[in-house]
Amino acid sequence: MRTVLRKLAGFTQKDQQILAQVDPKHLPRHIAVIMDGNGRWAKHRHMPRVAGHRSGVEAVRSTVETAARIGVPWLTLYAFSVENWKRRPKSEVSFLMKLLKVYLEKEVPTLNKNNIRLDYIGRVHELPEDVQEKMQWAKDVTGANTGMTLTLALNYGARSELADAFNSIVAAAAQNGGLEHLRREKIDEDTISRHLYTSRQPDPDLVIRTSGEMRLSNFLLWQLAYAEIYVTETLWPDFRGKHLLEAIADFQKRERRFGGLGQTHES
Numbered sequence: 726m727r728t729v730l731r732k733l734a735g736f737t738q739k740d741q742q743i744l745a746q747v748d749p750k751h752l753p754r755h756i757a758v759i760m761d762g763n764g765r766w767a768k769h770r771h772m773p774r775v776a777g778h779r780s781g782v783e784a785v786r787s788t789v790e791t792a793a794r795i796g797v798p799w800l801t802l803y804a805f806s807v808e809n810w811k812r813r814p815k816s817e818v819s820f821l822m823k824l825l826k827v828y829l830e831k832e833v834p835t836l837n838k839n840n841i842r843l844d845y846i847g848r849v850h851e852l853p854e855d856v857q858e859k860m861q862w863a864k865d866v867t868g869a870n871t872g873m874t875l876t877l878a879l880n881y882g883a884r885s886e887l888a889d890a891f892n893s894i895v896a897a898a899a900q901n902g903g904l905e906h907l908r909r910e911k912i913d914e915d916t917i918s919r920h921l922y923t924s925r926q927p928d929p930d931l932v933i934r935t936s937g938e939m940r941l942s943n944f945l946l947w948q949l950a951y952a953e954i955y956v957t958e959t960l961w962p963d964f965r966g967k968h969l970l971e972a973i974a975d976f977q978k979r980e981r982r983f984g985g986l987g988q989t990h991e992s
């Protein structure tokens with residue numbers, strides 16, 4: 726793994742030291758990232774906010790490539806929330822939509838080269854039709870890849886996901902014995918998980934948030950129940966593969982208890 730990573734762009738002597746701290750046998754199975762700080766990055770440079778989003782694409786590329794090459798099986802990026810859609814100026818939203826289309830057009834060959842399968846979560850049916858078409862195309866042409874699954878959360882909100890899941894449970898019950906049957910069967914945690922957008926994914930082990938904010942911002946609230954949280958001051962456009970490795974090295978030092986007592990308390 727180390728030889729592969731040495732070849733990745735931008736790896737200096739110091740980066741090698743970070744890499745040496747990562748245990749390739751204990752990688753998180755699923756990493757979720759809240760990409761934040763694009764606006765502040767641009768503001769510091771007296772540039773328009775959209776310049777931060779444009780530079781954020783470079784961070785996406787580096788993070789995706791590093792995660793795939795070291796063998797992380799699942800990576801989910803929070804690209805666009807349901808709130809972003811409603812609360813940002815129309816011009817910024819349409820810039821983000823254009824950026825997504827260009828990213829998909831340009832990146833698909835690299836995704837294929839790195840054996841990455843693309844997927845999406847969120848109310849994607851509410852996105853502009855041309856964007857949905859490009860998304861479907863990118864998903865189809867990467868669909869046979871067997872390496873990492875890259876999930877883009879687009880027009881995503883955890884509360885709307887839960888509302889969609891409950892509606893889907895009721896709709897499925899209507900097809901299968903009605904609500905009386907559902908009441909007898911009982912809705913348990915497994916039923917809810919099976920009706921989430923993420924039904925085919927393991928829950929994230931690690932969630933990374935950039936730009937120092939200590940919030941989950943309506944991201945994967947159900948799925949992050951036991952995830953380790955890593956917050957870095959680095960603004961998203963400055964985030965690179967080496968920062969991902971730092972987060973993984975930090976994750977590997979944590980003792981995960983899942984509500985139990987953990988090793989330090991057992992005797």
Ligand code: FPP
Nearest residue numbers: 760761762763764765778781782804825828
């Ligand atoms: C948060 O920064 C970032 C976003 C709302 C958009 C994320 C988009 C990208 C990283 C680029 C495109 C992504 C893909 C997958 C092609 P912010 O604008 O909220 O920053 P601020 O908090 O500093 O204002």
